[in-house]
Amino acid sequence: MGWQIDPVVLTLVVFCAVGSLAIKDLLGAAIVFGAYSFMMCVLWAVMGAVDVAFTEASVGAGVSTVFMVAAVFRTTRRSKD
């Protein structure tokens, strides 16, 4: 079962990673980065590292996305470069 889901999730991880770097809108980049974290979480779960997947889901996809959105809220939505 793992082998069917692996390539799809890996492709999505790479797309999300490149996307979060490329997007000019920082709020969108934060959301895409959250999606990247969630895909990584799925990947850990597929590999059987459930503890790591749990940490990734709660820290990476949950709280750090909120931190980034809060930082964007207090600074600027436009990236300079």
Added chain:
Amino acid sequence: MRIIALVLVLLCGGLLIAGTVEFAPWGSPHARQQVYLSPYFIEHSMEDTSVPNIVTAVLADYRGYDTMYETAVIFTAGMACFFLLRCLKRMEPQERVYRHLVTGMVLHVKKPSVPKPPEGLFEEIDPLWTPYDIIIKTLGRFLIPPIQVFGLYVIAHGHHSPGGGFQGGVILGASVILLALCYDLRSEVERLRESLSGICSAAGVFIYAGVGALCLALGSNFLDYSALAPILRVDPVAARSLGIFFVEVGVGLAVMATMVAIYNNLASAGLYDQGL
């Protein structure tokens, strides 16, 4: 500058990829760590600590030092956010906004000299004001208690299922952050004051290091929980299991308070008056 950065990144990435050539194949049973370390943990963690979840046993017992300094790193991150962002100078707001409780009408007060409207009829809301939304508030009220119970469960049940102090602490912190998102930052800070969250994050690290130091005082190694057996009146194996639990509680406390403190500092730009 960008070209130098690109070259450096490519160089580091190339080095890392070149390093993976030395690795054993994925899932290989002949990799070095699979030969002597993993079999030891798999065979002995149950009889050593009576913890079914080997990850928790390794994290909090066999590698207790590592987890202790991870907790210290989280505490340091919270401190860094405090010193970088916190602005202790109290600034009087230029503009105040009040909502009439019965009709939902909103008053904008531009001059500081205008007195406060009566307390029972109006409530103060943030100048970065978002429209009153009863759906979000009610949903928050329903969601936050189950999330907190789940966070406590994750901390306490880390021995038997995935989870532990870090995950449970983050879930507890996220529930408090959800309160700030559903209501406003003021009502969250009223419930978990800045001083309390600061004390909690220091106390978590102190609990962890204190359990370790207690083992040292009882004549054993630092963080060797089996030394706690005479105090807890259990056998050394159960004492190691209980020691892991104490340590996880410390980690959870530190992580929860630090997450809340970081969020408050970020969302209010260090002023603790209004946020997201």
